Amino acid sequence: VDLHLDRLPPVRPGANLADALRAAFRDGRLAAESSLPSTRALAADLGLARGTVTAAYGQLAAEGYLVVRQGASTRVAVITRTQLAAPGPVARPAGPHPRWPVRWSLMPGQPDVSAFPRDVWLPAVRRVLARVPSADLGYPEPMGHPVLRRALAGYLGRTRGVVTTPGQVVVGSGFTALLGLWCGALHHRGITSVAFEDPSLPHLRSTAVSAGLAVVGVPVDDDGARVDLINAPAVVLTPAHQYPLGVTLSPARRAELSRQAVAGDVAVLEDDYDGEFRFDRAAVGAVQALAPGQVGYAGTASKVLAPGLRLAWLALPERQVGPLRDRMLATGASAPPVLDQLALADLLESGAYDRQVRRARARYRARRDAVLDAVAPYSDLVVPGGIAAGLHMHLRVVSSSTEAAIAAAARRHGLGIDLLGRHRLLESDDPETRPPGLLVGYAAPPDHAFAPALAALIRVLNDLRCPR
């Protein structure tokens, strides 16, 4: 197979080959079904190391752009020629829901708030106050300040491969509020139901119900959501790191999702609640880029900075922007405070946000490794599920322990921990179809509390091995 190099933008050594290929797929220079050269041949043609090309192909296959088959040439997937305009917002995990008095907490959904960079935030506010025009202190544009929308469009394209423009970015006061508006806009358009992954966060499903929509479930297996079973005109998904199971949407499913979204005019909301935190490899790019006319992307500063900032964003398909704005005006919802928006833009543009991501990623990776080490001797009871990513770990229960028994043990040891059962659409105790699970949030405890919290978890596992 030979690839006409003029179909690719110039790729210099060290530049991002994956980005160049993505752009070529999107604008049609590399057509669906066309074969790509072998990694060895392309590396030679471009003067790149072969490992660089292999990594780029692997990344693009994981994102659904490429189809890799053993013994056959790598091909461009059928899905990549899509419109350049896509659907609505995405979901974030909730804060802790303690159900018993806790001494130590491994509740998921919280980042390490003690790592909030106070020494970076204050100078950003100072710079903002020094230069913001007074007129910007009036009633804000509901969709967000143009400076932040521009900074976010750049950041999302660069770090998550999101295909968007500043005009399609909406800034909001937390993901849940944006989800409520997105659902409200669907309802206003006459849509009556929305699908959520089963399991998923109950409070996000409630938000959809409050907005007037019926919620249906989409089963999740080891390849992520069963996108072939989406039975609604709209769906909220967590493709990069399924919440709470921790799996990632497989390349085939990503391709199938975008094909189906375009063919069936399904409004997809990609909740990228912890997309910055992949530990074993570069993060898989957003599904949104495969069908930007159908898929809306949602992100948040809650995990990288702090939930208390109340800053989240959507990158919407163009045709959804006006209806969402109408919904904001109708309900009185507004953009976050202008000074906070501009301080976040300052962090994004100065690179301080990226530095914070890297610091937090190293920290959470080490935390995750510590949990893995601690639970390894208990593989007869629990087995880690999902990929090396995020702020929480799903522990599959492989013994006969029930969630009720786990909760009782956790209560005995004063440990705050979450359980899988409450995330299911239909609660059930049938261990065949609904295997029990523990959700361990390892990000939030301050350093001094992490080791004791892990020790409490081990005491819980010991109790399960030797029931009282």
Place this chain on the structure above:
Amino acid sequence: VDLHLDRLPPVRPGANLADALRAAFRDGRLAAESSLPSTRALAADLGLARGTVTAAYGQLAAEGYLVVRQGASTRVAVITRTQLAAPGPVARPAGPHPRWPVRWSLMPGQPDVSAFPRDVWLPAVRRVLARVPSADLGYPEPMGHPVLRRALAGYLGRTRGVVTTPGQVVVGSGFTALLGLWCGALHHRGITSVAFEDPSLPHLRSTAVSAGLAVVGVPVDDDGARVDLINAPAVVLTPAHQYPLGVTLSPARRAELSRQAVAGDVAVLEDDYDGEFRFDRAAVGAVQALAPGQVGYAGTASKVLAPGLRLAWLALPERQVGPLRDRMLATGASAPPVLDQLALADLLESGAYDRQVRRARARYRARRDAVLDAVAPYSDLVVPGGIAAGLHMHLRVVSSSTEAAIAAAARRHGLGIDLLGRHRLLESDDPETRPPGLLVGYAAPPDHAFAPALAALIRVLNDLRCPR
């Protein structure tokens, strides 16, 4: 008439007699219908200047606690013995709605954002960052940070006579968002309609409609809203300074409103959007204090600091607190960012907020006087309506000019100005029942733009006198 002085808390010279009397009315030490001594007698008994007592009586009469009749003794009104728990939030004027290209703007609804105290805000943020516990940077309590709720309860009691506790204060992202939640909570409770003053702000009525309520009107005359004509189980009012007409709710109407609210279990929302800005006397206290079990109070930092901060608050009747919180959780609405909440609390507690109020009040009073001087020679065309307060003035049109003619003249001179007609529930051109009016917002223009804007207004009035 003799007043047993032991019915009053100790009142020292210089202390606030009105506060002491209010407390005595509320806890029943001064019963309804009882007579008060003459101002001369009470002044002698308490060792106060007679002017102090006269001012206190006048204030309390304006607030509906006292009934003053010529030639008869001053009596405690029937209304003052009420429960200590009241209903929902209140409304704020919108930002500008330019309808033609403007060179100069006197659109109401905006404060002077160039007066935002940047040099006060930054040190407050610095102090907050230095002392806020990390745990407070997590997902915030939806009703607001306890420190701000405490600071607001104190401020509102002190400056507006609001009877509340920190637990009844709700902090929100702007008044309109809080109004939407308040209406949503009513709807959830089975209430189907809400009354608004006619005229009032259209976007606030739309918010109620979006929350599922039907909107009915309450006529407004020179004594404020015709509270005897409230024909709904809930009502949103602007008692201190009716928006847009600028009149104040008369003492008799205040008493009637609270009597009726208690008797008919009407949920009242008192929108105190500019309550800090009375120029001719001390501001009339909140109606909320007359029936705190029925009347919710709403205020905002948008006029004193800047709308871009997105900080507003409610002081709710106790029984409405839980339902509003449920509504916030259901819709994904949340409290404003924690750092902003704490910075506002810092300003309230340090006195910086009060200083800002005084500075702005002096500034807006001078602006209003300038408008009065400018329009005085045109009293054959327009007559100022309402009280000396706030950030806008209502000019009644006493000539045969229509609003269409005024709009045409304003467009000719590139002047942004608002008109009364669009604030009515039913738009109509019948000048008998719907006299035309201009709404002049004098607060927003920066200094260099105020004189030219006034000059443009005068050119508009000249055009109306001599139609082309």
